[in-house]
Amino acid sequence: MRVLHLNAGNEDGGARTYIVNLMKGQKLIKTESSLLTFEDGPVAKMARENGLNVAVMPQKQRFDLSILKPLVAYIENNHIDVVHTHGPRTNFIMSLIYKKIKAKWVITVHSDPRIDFSGLKGKVMLNLNLHALKRADLLFYMNPSLLSYFESLGINSDKTLEVFNAIDFRDEQPLPKKHSTFSLVEIARLVEVKNHELLLNALSKVKFNYHLTLVGDGPLMDKLRQMTHDLGISENVEFVGFKENTGDYYEGCDVSVLTSKSESLPTVYLESAVYGRPVIATNVGATDKLINQDTGWLVDSENEEQLLIALNDAYLSWKENNLNQKGLALYQLVRDNYSIDNLANAVNKGYINLY
Numbered sequence: 001m002r003v004l005h006l007n008a009g010n011e012d013g014g015a016r017t018y019i020v021n022l023m024k025g026q027k028l029i030k031t032e033s034s035l036l037t038f039e040d041g042p043v044a045k046m047a048r049e050n051g052l053n054v055a056v057m058p059q060k061q062r063f064d065l066s067i068l069k070p071l072v073a074y075i076e077n078n079h080i081d082v083v084h085t086h087g088p089r090t091n092f093i094m095s096l097i098y099k100k101i102k103a104k105w106v107i108t109v110h111s112d113p114r115i116d117f118s119g120l121k122g123k124v125m126l127n128l129n130l131h132a133l134k135r136a137d138l139l140f141y142m143n144p145s146l147l148s149y150f151e152s153l154g155i156n157s158d159k160t161l162e163v164f165n166a167i168d169f170r171d172e173q174p175l176p177k178k179h180s181t182f183s184l185v186e187i188a189r190l191v192e193v194k195n196h197e198l199l200l201n202a203l204s205k206v207k208f209n210y211h212l213t214l215v216g217d218g219p220l221m222d223k224l225r226q227m228t229h230d231l232g233i234s235e236n237v238e239f240v241g242f243k244e245n246t247g248d249y250y251e252g253c254d255v256s257v258l259t260s261k262s263e264s265l266p267t268v269y270l271e272s273a274v275y276g277r278p279v280i281a282t283n284v285g286a287t288d289k290l291i292n293q294d295t296g297w298l299v300d301s302e303n304e305e306q307l308l309i310a311l312n313d314a315y316l317s318w319k320e321n322n323l324n325q326k327g328l329a330l331y332q333l334v335r336d337n338y339s340i341d342n343l344a345n346a347v348n349k350g351y352i353n354l355y
Contacts, residue, residue, distance in 0.1 A: 001351060002032050004080045004103075008089040009037030009044055009056070012242070013189060014165070014267040015110040016043045019086055021166050023052050025344030036074065038067070038089070062089060068097055075101045082106060082351050088116060088125055091132035098135060104354045106138040108163075109146060112262050115193055137354055140347065142264035143285040161350045164286070166343035167270035169335055174276030176324035178254065182210045182315050184280075185253035187246050187268050188260070190218030195282070195302065197227065198259045202307045204231035208315045212257075215249050217242040250275035254323055255314050260284055261301055273334035278326035280310045290338075295330035 034053035279296035297310035
């Protein structure tokens with residue numbers, strides 16, 4: 001079976017890591033896959049660095065349709081069996097040509113389509129994306145709450161399949177490490193859905209000393225910086241911007257945090273597991289499949305009181321040298337169930353069922 005992954009190419013978040021890890025897993029289980037992007041950007045770069053097959057078919061602009069005929073020819077000439085699209089832009093492009101190719105068409109829905117865009121332009125993109133979702137042969141999803149949404153769109157459950165995120169593990173088991181100051185890290189884009197405000201407000205009320213590192217860029221950078229000053233916690237919070245490699249930040253923390261309003265199954269949890277760091281997370285999407293009382297702290301979305309309790313409990317665990325137990329439990333859970341070959345096998349079952 002020959003699989004072609006399609007992505008716009010400008011993604012530098014979790015979807016990029018997902019695509020690369022899925023392709024690495026497919027390579028392990030001997031499924032022939034390649035990647036085609038519409039920009040020679042972060043996705044193509046990361047795929048190349050991991051030894052994967054990559055091609056670029058540049059678009060002059062987002063809605064440049066001159067690539068439609070070349071794309072059809074590329075799919076047919078390379079005898080592709082499954083075209084696997086990732087992201088609204090490639091979903092839309094495929095919706096215009098899927099009847100002209102022999103290959104089956106599948107989509108991975110990486111996030112909730114309803115919150116991917118905003119404004120008038122966002123409404124247009126949402127409608128184009130939904131048009132595509134309804135026409136694909138199969139939808140893979142990671143956020144269980146999306147199933148009812150798909151049903152409301154008239155998409156039958158037999159055209160959907162729940163999968164999961166995955167990560168490529170290092171050979172060695174993580175080593176426990178306690179930092180001299182209780183250290184937290186949140187690795188997330190500085191955008192509304194990640195809800196950094198919830199974490200900052202909660203931290204302004206704790207009675208212990210801490211250091212928080214925020215890794216990520218986004219339109220809320222200035223607002224969040226000002227917020228730390230207004231709350232009187234600017235000396236405790238460090239903004240480091242976007243970082244291509246985040247391993248040092250997991251190494252440098254005692255606890256990883258993610259306070260999102262919406263998620264599927266974020267790579268952050270898996271990366272935290274690799275480094276044996278427990279997680280404080282909001283209970284959204286598929287989070288509760290990984291984060292629980294054994295592996296971290298799970299709090300209701302936008303619930304500052306519960307988050308404050310979790311922060312205090314995590315600090316106490318740090319003080320008493322008990323964090324390692326939760327971190328290693330998360331490591332073992334992820335290693336046993338969320339490896340890249342497990343993901344590739346799950347996705348391949350979806351492919352096979354189409355034939």
